[in-house]
Amino acid sequence: MRNFIVRRLVQTLPMLLLASLLIFMLFAKTPGDFIDGNITLTAARAAELKAIYGLDQPLLVRYWHWLIQLLQGNLGFSLQYQIPVSQLLNQYIWNSFLLAFVSLILYWGIGLTIGVLSALKPNSLFDHLVNIIVFAAMSFPTFFLCLLLIKWFAIDLHWLPVGGMTDTGSDARGWQWVMQVAVHLILPMLALVMLQSGSLTRYFRASMIDVLRMDFIRTARAKGLRERTVIFKHALRNALLPIITLLGFELPGLFSGAIITEKVFNWPGAGHIHVDSLAARDYPVLMGFTLFLAVLTILGNLLADILYAWADPRIRVRS
Structure with a gap:
């Protein structure tokens, strides 16, 4: 197992280098x-700023300088916000993590529970209702679903706030601040859960149905094992193996999947500043955030490989 992990770690190094080159x-x-887009600058001032930020140098020289800075933990300098990119991301990335992590727990729990129940009762009324609800939720565009939730729960019913992370002008502290954040979290969290749980439900249902048709399940039942033991100890564990692949995409999805949702609900997360930086052509921020997502993608796939090897010893033997 240790040799397997070491080989996978060594393989990630050239992937990270290639990802940084492609992104740059x-x-x-x-x-x-950002400088070209500022129409208030004269040509001389624009040329001076490009020389200051090194934008007038050859591409390979610029990439080398950027790579050296990355190795030192420096993601660059934001031209729009006038602060280091690492400092800017640190201010907002934890808000995105809070939203995405809570949503992740909910939609994985919902997808697993409903998917398994549907697989145990295929083609039943419950299964058909689940399919209708799942496809209905998946068919909504993200921005439309977010606006619909705002209209229903914030404007029509006045149950929840329209957006933001806390009340406007609030200086709350302690538990009062926690309660404000929790209330403001509900709508964007609900949008993400509705959008993501549908596909997971389908994955879990299909995987569970395939496993329940296998010979070892019939053998377990023929041996007189309780149905609960057959389902949760034998069937579910094997059904989760194909789902491990999805974990490789969940790490970057924690931050990239909520970009539109954060913008619509004015949630102060990394996705929100990503859209603003894209409009302002603040490329150091975009490169830093994209590289961050690339690193998470590679680490996520590494984690999926390790979990595969842990769950199925045949994987590490063949590798």
């Missing part, structure tokens, strides 16, 4: 930047 070249070759 993608944004570096994009026409225009």
